[in-house]
Amino acid sequence: MVCADTSYSAVADRSAGTVDFDRVYDRHQFGSVKWANQWDEFSPRVEGENLLSLWTADMDFRAPEAVIAALREAADHGIYGYTRRDPRHYEIVQSWFARRHDWAPALETLLPAPAIMPSVAAMLRTFTKPGDGVIVQSPVYSPYFEVIHGSGRRLLVNRLRLQNNRYELDLENFERLAASGAKAFLLCNPHNPAGKAWTREELTALNDVCERYGVLVISDDIHCDIRLSDRPHIVFSSLSEDAAEKSFICTAPTKTFNLAGVPSATVSVANKERREALLATMRASFMVNANFFGRLALEVAYSTGAPWVDQLTGYIDGNVDLVFKFAEDRLPGITPMRPDASFLVWLDACELDRKVGGIQQFFVDRAGVNLYDGRVYGPGGEGFIRLNVGCPRPMLRKGLERMSKALALV
Ligand SMILES: Cc1ncc(COP(=O)(O)O)c(C=O)c1O
Structure with missing residues (x-):
């Protein structure tokens, strides 16, 4: 028998309404792997206000309000x-x-x-x-x-x-x-x-x-x-x-x-x-x-949290579309793979990787954007990079703009 749970319905009310996924929060102060990442073995040893972190797989969104309220x-x-x-x-x-x-x-x-x-x-x-x-x-x-x-x-x-x-x-x-x-x-x-x-x-x-x-x-x-x-x-x-x-x-x-x-x-x-x-x-x-x-x-x-996930999914979908739109005419040498699930987009950059001698470091140095190097994912990952789109769209857009500018100079 499946028992639907209703005991959190009071806090659920606080989750109602439209979530503002566009809002950008600073995450440096709480030891975030994604943002305070200079000690992580898989991250380039870089730091600074200007580096956009679009790599490790967590999102830059606050949890649903009902969860925050209960934890508080x-x-x-x-x-x-x-x-x-x-x-x-x-x-x-x-x-x-x-x-x-x-x-x-x-x-x-x-x-x-x-x-x-x-x-x-x-x-x-x-x-x-x-x-x-x-x-x-x-x-x-x-x-x-x-x-x-x-x-x-x-x-x-x-x-x-x-x-x-x-x-x-x-x-x-x-x-x-x-x-x-x-x-x-x-x-x-x-x-x-x-x-x-x-x-x-x-x-x-x-x-x-x-x-x-x-x-x-x-x-x-x-x-x-x-x-x-x-x-x-x-x-x-x-x-x-x-x-x-x-x-x-x-x-x-x-x-x-x-x-x-x-x-x-x-x-x-x-x-x-x-x-x-x-x-x-x-x-x-x-x-x-x-x-x-x-x-x-x-x-x-x-x-x-079901309504929150539904809103989130729509938002992530929009972010994936933005990546595809950019890739079409402003990210030469980059081919994204459309995900069925998750908030991660796998980018084929094989030729570019050879040309620039390491695509992850190239984007860190030239674009100030940190992505996950495909090599980390084992055989078949060489030449790919993983872009985390679980972030506010303005942040993603900024990252894609920077990548586009960097690629224009290759
Ligand atoms: C496929 C997959 N499994 C497991 C994990 C990590 O799970 P946990 O933190 O619960 O060990 C991740 C995190 O990125 C993941 O992508």
């Missing part, structure tokens, strides 16, 4: 002790996915998690052994490489095929890797960096191969909520019973509502033995206590 009230209470998620917490998660993605995970399948990546690390530790192969499809979110290498597992890369400016599955190679003894597949659904929403047919084909070779599927659905095309988000475990049995679905409200600094996540595991085994690992790693603010933010966001 909790902050004012002043006692931030140990915190638990009660059964209602999981009903709120279930209700969100039922309403937004037509997937209502049974409540008993849901486990608490501090965030996505620590849960992925716990799954690898629990269900694979050192040296076991884990498949990823590159170019892909780079911490996947770290979590596999960091836990002593063997990285198996299935490169996505670039066809007509879209990524396509290389199923033959995927099967070859599965047959080579892979134990797990780390699926990014929708895919970061390109924002590709995997279709039912593609996921079914992947599931068939995984079923044949006994490969477990860890699905990272963190980018599922901001849907820019008419492709629905298909949750892997909703494909069939055998897909549910072999999969782990990792979800979080952190991208959707811009809550990465107050994290909280949920993992759905249909198979009872695996669920218990994973929970045992998480307990032994002291991962199950809730974050005082993260728990609350998730509940308020999922309970009341």
Whole structure:
């Protein structure tokens, strides 16, 4: 049974109305990875008022007003002790996915998690052994490489095929890797960096191969909520019973509502033995206590934030259109890929990259714009850059203007 949550309806009223996504906020003072970034290993060591940061994947928007109000009230209470998620917490998660993605995970399948990546690390530790192969499809979110290498597992890369400016599955190679003894597949659904929403047919084909070779599927659905095309988000475990049995679905409200600094996540595991085994690992790693603010933010966001996400999605869509408009006549050498989901646009700049000797550094030096270098995303990412459009349009426009001016001089 899916229980719609109404207990936050009082704060929901504060979320009503039109959100001003155009407003620019200064983010330097709170240790933002995106804006106070001079110590980050993946960022060029640059700093200064003039650098526009359009790289790491959080947004420059305030969270929904109802979330802010609830966090403020909790902050004012002043006692931030140990915190638990009660059964209602999981009903709120279930209700969100039922309403937004037509997937209502049974409540008993849901486990608490501090965030996505620590849960992925716990799954690898629990269900694979050192040296076991884990498949990823590159170019892909780079911490996947770290979590596999960091836990002593063997990285198996299935490169996505670039066809007509879209990524396509290389199923033959995927099967070859599965047959080579892979134990797990780390699926990014929708895919970061390109924002590709995997279709039912593609996921079914992947599931068939995984079923044949006994490969477990860890699905990272963190980018599922901001849907820019008419492709629905298909949750892997909703494909069939055998897909549910072999999969782990990792979800979080952190991208959707811009809550990465107050994290909280949920993992759905249909198979009872695996669920218990994973929970045992998480307990032994002291991962199950809730974050005082993260728990609350998730509940308020999922309970009341649907209209906010709808507005946000429309705004992001407009930002993506702006990128395409610029690329058409003012960004020579740059071809954007249209995302189905997320707030990230993957830009093909292969020739330019060669010409200027490194496109990321070029834009930092000549345009004062910081983008994410495609190389970070592994094989196939060379020559690409990732542009984060989860920002006020005036800021994006300024960044694109600067890039355009810099390119005019190449
Ligand atoms: C695909 C993907 N997975 C996971 C994460 C991070 O999740 P968490 O902070 O919950 O570990 C990100 C953040 O950019 C991401 O893009």
